[in-house]
Amino acid sequence: MKLTNKRIGVLMGGQSAEREVSLRSGKAIYNALKGLGYDVVAIDVGHDISNILKRKKIEIAFIALHGGYGENGGVQGMLEVLGIPYTGSGVLASALSMDKEASKKIFLYQKIPVPPFIIVQRSTFNVQRSEMEIKSLINFRMPWVVKPATEGSSIGVSIVRKERHIRPAVEKALSLSDRVIIEKYIQGKEVHIGILSGKVLGGVEVKPSLEFYNYEAKYTAGMTEYILPPEINSKVYEKAKEIALNAHIALGCGGATRVDLKINGKGNPYVLEVNTIPGMTETSLLPKIAKQAGMDFPDLIEEILRGAVNESKERKQ
Secondary structure (H helix, E strand, O other), X not given: OOOOOOEEEEEEOOOOOXXXXXXXXXXXXXXXXXXXXXXXXXXXXXXXXXXXXXXXXXXXXXXXXXXXXXXXXXXXXXXXXXXXXXXXXXXXXXXXXXOHHHHHHXXXXXXXXXXXXXXXXHHHOOOOOOHHHHHHHOOOOOOEEEEEOOOOOOXXXXXXXXXXXXXXXXXHHHOOOOEEEEEEOOOEEEEEEEEEOOEEEEEEEEEEOOOOOOHHHHHOOOOEEEEOOOOOOHHHHHHHHHHHHHHHHHOOOOOEEEEEEEEEOOOOEEEEEEEOOOOOOOOOHHHHHHHHOOOOHHHHHHHHHHHHHHHHHHHHO
16 A cells, blocks of 8 residues: 555654654654655644645655654644544543653553552652652552653653652652652563554563663663563563553554563563654654564654554544
């Protein structure tokens, strides 16, 4: 199915904390589609986006937005109202994946393993509360990972190894979200599984030079070692791929996703989160996974684009 006769709008930028990364992803996607002969327009998303889409006569939207309303279902809902097919997951799956509390609860219901966690609400968090009082809420041992419930790219994430660091970590995360997740830090390998059109593409193991795979490690060349395929037991790898696909399906995701997991010393995988709009920068993981599977960057982008039309038809049924 060729779509070169359709006008494609690459939606990038936006106003989230991940704006700069989104612009880099969007530019790479735009260049790939241009090189394949598509009629493509780069659009930096602002408040007037619906009018811009109409004015530029966009027929298919390739969403390259990271975080915020681009990844939480907001833009997807607008595109459905406008009748414009779009790449990636639908409204509900996007919202659930972006909300780490909601997605974790679905994973638990579906018996998909996640690290033990608790939720801290801004409305009930007392800034005068002592470290010991906060610790009393947590029923699993340190180290702990503290992160906002509704941010991506590891923004606002802290690893807490000492009790006195828990309150500032919670306050930092609460500055970005009204809910904070405190979860058990899983010691082990970090593996990311790529999924495209309902099938597992493969995986990559990441070894950041920093304490964990944070924003800097993700988007600064040379800060992380990438191992393809992951250096793990073949049975554990197959188990990780099965769990990742189950997580993708449990949230109702579509298009291309990246599922982030930690694998402990006993070979047990735990799902950290599902990314419905994986990065497409020069350091991004999904293009690396696709290349390992024999798919170059333009092929990957074209396959994601084709999925937009197919899934649009399915949503209307």
